[in-house]
Amino acid sequence: MKYSLLLAALLSASSLMADDIVQAENTGLSEPTKNITVVCPECTKVAPMQEQADSEQVLSAEKDILINVTGQGVAPMDTSSPAQAYALAKRAAVADAYRLIAEKVKGVRIDGQDLIKNMMVKRSTVRTSVNAMVRNANVVETTFKEGLCEVEMEILISHSQFAQ
Amino acid sequence: MRSRDGNLNFSLSICTVISLLFSSQTLKADEYLISYRYVVKDATLYNETLQIAKAMQKCVGEPQTELILENDGANDLKKIIAENSDEFIDAIHKLGLHVEHNERTENLQNSSTTILTLQTTCFKVDFNDNSVRIAPLK
Numbered sequence: 001m002k003y004s005l006l007l008a009a010l011l012s013a014s015s016l017m018a019d020d021i022v023q024a025e026n027t028g029l030s031e032p033t034k035n036i037t038v039v040c041p042e043c044t045k046v047a048p049m050q051e052q053a054d055s056e057q058v059l060s061a062e063k064d065i066l067i068n069v070t071g072q073g074v075a076p077m078d079t080s081s082p083a084q085a086y087a088l089a090k091r092a093a094v095a096d097a098y099r100l101i102a103e104k105v106k107g108v109r110i111d112g113q114d115l116i117k118n119m120m121v122k123r124s125t126v127r128t129s130v131n132a133m134v135r136n137a138n139v140v141e142t143t144f145k146e147g148l149c150e151v152e153m154e155i156l157i158s159h160s161q162f163a164q
Numbered sequence: 165m166r167s168r169d170g171n172l173n174f175s176l177s178i179c180t181v182i183s184l185l186f187s188s189q190t191l192k193a194d195e196y197l198i199s200y201r202y203v204v205k206d207a208t209l210y211n212e213t214l215q216i217a218k219a220m221q222k223c224v225g226e227p228q229t230e231l232i233l234e235n236d237g238a239n240d241l242k243k244i245i246a247e248n249s250d251e252f253i254d255a256i257h258k259l260g261l262h263v264e265h266n267e268r269t270e271n272l273q274n275s276s277t278t279i280l281t282l283q284t285t286c287f288k289v290d291f292n293d294n295s296v297r298i299a300p301l302k
Contacts, residue, residue: 074207088209094257095204095278102263126269135260 061159067104068140071097071151089149090142097139097153102132105157194289195219195301196241200256200282206275214253215284216242223286225301231255235296241289244296252298256282259300 057065073092075085108128115123134155141152197219202212233248245252259282267276290297 072207073204073209076208091202091212092204092207092209095202095209095263095280096207098261098263098280099265099278102265124271128265128267130263130265132263133260134263136258 059157059159059162064156064158066154066156067101068152068154069097069100069104071095071100071153073149073151075147075149085147086144086149089144089147090151093142093149093151094139094153097151098134098137099130101134101137101153101155102130105134105155106130106132194241194291195223196287196289197223197284198256198282198287199284200253200261202280204278204280214245214249216245219286223288223301225286227288227299228302229258230297230299233296233298235291235294237293239291241296255298259285 059065071093073089073094073096075089079085079088108130111127113123113125113127114121137153137155139151140154143150195218197215197217199215200213203210231252233244233251235244238244261280261282264279264281265276267274269275286301288299288301
């Protein structure tokens with residue numbers, strides 16, 4: 001009786017072991033899954049992005065953030081003098097720099113719309129918009145070359161400005 | 165012998181003269197409403213407007229950082245600002261502008277409009293002989 005019970009226990013244990021081996025063969029894995037190392041190009045790309053997110057500046061009470069942007073503007077075609085062209089291009093470049101500051105600080109709203117007819121893209125539209133109030137931005141440098149004016153602007157963002 | 169209230173009339177008249185002087189000083193400081201707006205379309209300046217009007221009602225607020233412009237005795241603020249427009253517009257930029265930007269990309273062709281606006285702000289303006297002091301009220 002004792003030997004028969006022992007034999008039954010041995011048989012059941014061996015059958016369970018056999019099931020595990022069959023499952024491992026079906027999945028094509030010879031080792032337990034916890035030891036598997038997956039190598040794929042996407043996984044290697046994820047790592048730098050994670051590092052970038054870690055190094056991203058976060059506004060805190062202890063540290064101010066300096067934002068630097070470069071706006072571009074062009075002079076209209078029908079200007080009466082190079083000086084006027086410069087003045088108008090600079091104004092446009094300053095507006096572009098203000099827009100860039102607003103985009104960085106407050107963010108951009110994006111709406112997209114694709115029209116597909118008979119399995120073909122008829123029209124693809126992307127609309128972006130920014131609304132913000134920018135105060136205390138300073139012009140650092142202005143360059144004007146071949147009708148293109150570039151204005152470098154900076155703004156110091158401190159925690160107290162956003163305190164509620 | 166002088167009466168006991170003899171000096172009262174004299175001191176009252178002095179006070180009246182002083183208060184009149186002070187009130188005339190305050191009357192010299194005018195208040196103006198100024199707004200500024202410019203539109204940039206496709207990276208090119210499209211329209212720029214600077215509206216200046218004398219305030220018809222007294223403004224509320226304290227004068228902030230003032231701007232001093234040169235003046236050759238004129239009392240016309242529009243003319244003075246036109247002569248020092250760059251300086252004045254730089255000061256307006258420092259006050260803060262509202263940015264409204266809309267961009268549209270249709271079939272890979274991009275067009276954009278940026279509008280920078282200074283909402284109508286009351287300025288206290290002091291006309292002096294050789295200079296004008298302009299301070300926004302907040």
